[in-house]
Amino acid sequence: MTGFPRPPYQWPAPYKAAAVVTIDIDGESPMAWHNRGRPVPLLSELEQRRFGPRVGVWRVLDLLDAFGAKASFFVPGMIADAHPALMPAIAARGHDIGLHGWHHEKVDELDRAQNVAVLDRCIALYQRQLGRRPAGYRSPSWEITPEFHALLLERGFACDASLQSFDHPYGFSGLVEIPGQWLVEDTIYFRFTGGPRDRTHPANPDAVLASWIEEFEGLREFGGLFTLTIHPWVSGRAQRIRLLRKLFSHIRAATDVWWTTAEELARWHVNSPNAEIHKLDIELLDTRGVVGPKL
Numbered sequence: 254m255t256g257f258p259r260p261p262y263q264w265p266a267p268y269k270a271a272a273v274v275t276i277d278i279d280g281e282s283p284m285a286w287h288n289r290g291r292p293v294p295l296l297s298e299l300e301q302r303r304f305g306p307r308v309g310v311w312r313v314l315d316l317l318d319a320f321g322a323k324a325s326f327f328v329p330g331m332i333a334d335a336h337p338a339l340m341p342a343i344a345a346r347g348h349d350i351g352l353h354g355w356h357h358e359k360v361d362e363l364d365r366a367q368n369v370a371v372l373d374r375c376i377a378l379y380q381r382q383l384g385r386r387p388a389g390y391r392s393p394s395w396e397i398t399p400e401f402h403a404l405l406l407e408r409g410f411a412c413d414a415s416l417q418s419f420d421h422p423y424g425f426s427g428l429v430e431i432p433g434q435w436l437v438e439d440t441i442y443f444r445f446t447g448g449p450r451d452r453t454h455p456a457n458p459d460a461v462l463a464s465w466i467e468e469f470e471g472l473r474e475f476g477g478l479f480t481l482t483i484h485p486w487v488s489g490r491a492q493r494i495r496l497l498r499k500l501f502s503h504i505r506a507a508t509d510v511w512w513t514t515a516e517e518l519a520r521w522h523v524n525s526p527n528a529e530i531h532k533l534d535i536e537l538l539d540t541r542g543v544v545g546p547k548l
């Protein structure tokens with residue numbers, strides 16, 4: 254690949270690309286964060302979001318089973334705590350489970366002590382429900398700071414799935430990053446809560462399926478990682494389960510694509526030649542030399 258500073262990512266033979274399905278069981282947790290300290294007297298969005306852990310996730314689990322596929326789930330602590338059978342059921346079906354905040358907190362809006370308290374509360378719940386420590390993490394809203402990244406390393410996490418520096422796994426200051434992208438994420442197409450934020454109707458699932466397959470085929474061509482991100486309160490609805498069934502059929506038919514999980518990708522990365530080649534260190538944007546009117 255003339256002009257590229259790094260050789261292509263290497264996948265285990267016979268694969269030439271990879272795919273991972275990631276499922277964030279947010280439920281109503283973002284509402285808890287956005288309304289923190291205030292009572293929420295409205296039921297509409299609350300109940301719409303509760304459809305996720307109540308119905309949607311079970312449909313997604315059955316669909317994955319039908320394809321014999323494993324996925325990576327990320328569960329906020331308050332959802333796992335309210336549904337104590339949820340994480341054990343997901344683990345029993347052989348899927349990865351990573352952390353995703355307690356109340357879906359934005360890590361940049363908490364100080365270090367608060368972030369430590371939230372993370373340790375999540376780890377303790379995970380250990381109580383699953384009898385082991387979590388290896389994977391995805392930050393709420395995909396926002397993360399160098400301080401929080403260092404905290405994940407201190408707590409022994411193996412991988413994070415919040416950033417998008419490449420479209421294949423890579424080392425990022427000591428953690429393996431499993432990158433996603435907004436293009437293959439469901440809420441940007443389908444979220445409609447009836448409030449003032451959502452002004453257009455949800456997208457046609459056939460158009461979204463075509464767009465996602467186009468990205469899948471592009472990444473297959475470039476030897477990358479296709480990371481789908483879905484939320485059961487959005488993608489657990491009937492027509493989107495049918496969309497996912499068509500997408501999964503397409504992925505399954507691509508026998509040169511490794512359909513795997515985030516934790517399996519992280520294990521592959523650190524034990525392959527990629528570990529020495531595909532890595533970055535955190536480098537903050539230095540704005541000191543940028544001239545302009547004072548903010």
Ligand SMILES: [Zn+2]
Pocket residue numbers: 277279353357393394
């Ligand atoms: Zn989330």
